[in-house]
Amino acid sequence: MRIATAKETYIADEGLLVTATQRAWMGVLLAMLVLAPFMLNQYWLYLACLVAINVASATGLNILTGYTGLVSLGQAAFMAVGAYTVAFFEGQVGTPFLLNILAAGLVSALVGVLVGIPSLRVKGLYLAIATIAASVILHFVFTHWVSVTGGVRGINVAPARFFGLELASPFALYFVIVPITCLMVLGAANLFRTRIGRAFIAIRDRDISAEVLGIPLLRYKLMSFALSSFYAGVAGGMWAYFFRVVTPESFPFATSIFFLAAVIVGGLGTIIGSVLGAAFMTLVPELLKYVVDWLAPIFPNAGAALSPVRTIVFGALIILFLVFEPHGLAEMVRRARRFFHLWPFRT
Amino acid sequence: MSTSSSPVETSAPVAAHLAVDGLGLWFGGLKALTDVSFEVKPGTITALIGPNGAGKTSLFNCISGFYRPRAGSIRLDGVDITRTHPPERAKAGLARTFQNIALFKGMTVLDNIKLGRHAHMKTNLLQALTYWGAARAEEMELRAEVERQIIDFLEIDHIRNKPVASLSYGLQKRVELARALAMRPRLLMLDEPVAGMNREETEDMARFILDVKEEWGISILMVEHDMAMVMDISDHVVVLNFGKVIAQGLPAEVQGNPEVAAAYLGSGDPAELMRRLSGVGEAA
16 A cells, blocks of 8 residues: 655656656666567567557647547548658658658648648537548648659658668667657656646636636647647658658558547547557557467367457457446556555555 | 745735726627626725626626627726737736636646646747756746645645546635636636535635735626625625616615616515525525
8 A cells, every 4th residue: 555645845746757656667667668679579579669659649649639639530641741751851852860750740740730720610520520631632642742752652761770770670670769759758748747738638628718717729729739740740750761661551541540549548638548559559459360370279260260350359349448448548557556555455 | 845935925916907888798689788887996896796697797708808899898907908819818917717617627626726827837838848947947836836825825735636526516616716816817707606605615715705805905806696795795896787787886885776676676675675685695
C-alpha cells in the first residue's frame, strides 16, 4: 500500500512522475527500450519500429481528438504529406536526415492548419466528414502532381544517412525512430501541464465557457490541428525512411480509421492511451498470427481456415473493448495502479 | 505545502465601473431587452432581479459578449466594449459564472481554477512542449498564487485534486466562483450563485461573495432569485420585467415599490410582497 505522497514543493507535486513506483517503472521501460535492439531478432525489431512510428502518429491524433475533442479522419493523409516531404527533400534537395524529418512535420502542420479551418463552424461527425474530404483531395494531389510525387508509381527513398552511417536495417533505424517518438510523447505529456494543454481540454469539455475564460477558439483549434498533423508528419517521415518507397496507396483511408481505433482502444485524452492503443493495434494482428501457427498441428488446414478468422477476432476484440472498457487500456492501467495503492485493502 | 511570498498583493485588481446605456436586444419580433440602463459602481454589489423570462440572462449574455445588442452601449471604465468578443472582455477584466454550472467536468478542481488565469499567461507552444525555463516558472508561480489567494480563501483545499464531476452541487458552484476569481476580474458577474442550494450552502456562498467584495474590492453584478439573500448583501438592486428596467435603487426602496410588487404578484401590495419575499429563500 502506498502511504502518502506528500510533497514539499509545487514543482515536485506537478512532476510527470510523482511516486517512486512510477519512476521505477519508467526506469525499467527505458532500460528495456535501450536493450531491445540487442535482444530482439529482425522481425521483432521491424515490429518495434512500426509500433514507434504508430505511437507518434496516434499521440498526435489523441491531442486533436482525445484532448481537443475534434474528430479527425485525416491522420493517414497527414502522414502521407510527411512521407512525401521526406521523399522530396531526400531525393531532390538532398538535405540531411533530421532536417527532412523536421520539414515533414512542418509541411504537414501547415496542411493541418488549412484542413482545420472549417473546425470553427463544424464539429463532431461533420468535422470528420470535412477531414475525409481533405484526405480525398490530398490523395488526388499525390496521384496527379507527378513532378513532385511521382504520380501513381510513387517515389523511392534513399536510406537515411546519419553522421555518415547508413540507416537501412530496422536495427539501425530503431536508434533514431524510438528516441524521436519518446521525445514526442514527452512533449505531449508536458503540453498538458501548461496553459495550452488546459485550453485544449477546456475547448473539448465546454467551448462556450472556454471563450469566456479568454481562450480564442479558432486559434487554439488550429493550433491543435497543427500540432496533431506535425506529429503525423514526423511519423510519416520516419515511415518513408523505414519502408523506402512512398506511393499514393501507402496511406489508404483505412489507416486513418486504424489510428482513430487506436486512440479509442488506448484511451481518449490520455498520453499512455496513445502508446498502448498504437501498440495494441499494431501487435495484436501479429500475435494472432502466432496463435494460428500454434493451432496448425491440431487442426490440419488451420492456415487456410483460420487466417480469415484472425481478422474477425481482431475486429471482435475492438468491439469488446468499446463495450466493456470504453475508457480504453489507460483505464485498465489506472485500475491496476489503484489496486496496488490500496493493497492489501480492498475498495 | 510551502508557499513562497511574492508581491502579488500589489497587483490586486482595481474595481471596475460598468455602465449599461439604452441597451436593446430583439430576436425577430421578440423584444428581449428594451432601453435598459443602469450602472455598477466600483466596489459594490449590484443585484439584477425579476420574474422568469424578464431578460436577466439575456442582459448577462450581452454584457459578457455572447449576444450582440441591437441598440445601446456597454462601457467598462468608460471604454466601449459593446462590440468586442468574449476573450477580449476577459482580458479587460470581466469574469462570469453560469446559471447551470459550466465547469470542465473531466478536469480536477485545480486545473479548472488554473484555466481562469489563461488569458494572463504567456507560455507559447514550443515552451509548453519542453516545459523548460519560463513555462515551468510561470506554472509554478500560478500554482502558488492559486493556492494562496483562491484555494485558501474559498476553503476548497481538501478537494483540489478531485475531478469536478465528483463534487456536490454547492461545491461545484464554489469552484466556479474560484475559477472566475482566478481571472483577476475587475467586474465579477454571478448568474444565480445560490440557485438550488440549501440554506447552509446559501449562507456560505453569501459570506464568500461579501468577502470577495471586502477583500478583493472588486465590483460584483449578480442575477439571483433568492430575495432574502439579495436584500441582505446587495448595495443596489435593479428590477427587470418584460425586458425593461421597472425599478432600481437601494434594496429597501425596491422592496417598497408597488410596480415591483405587481410584477411579482400581479397585485400592487408592497406589504404582501415583503412577506412573500422573505419566505422565497426557503421555498426555492
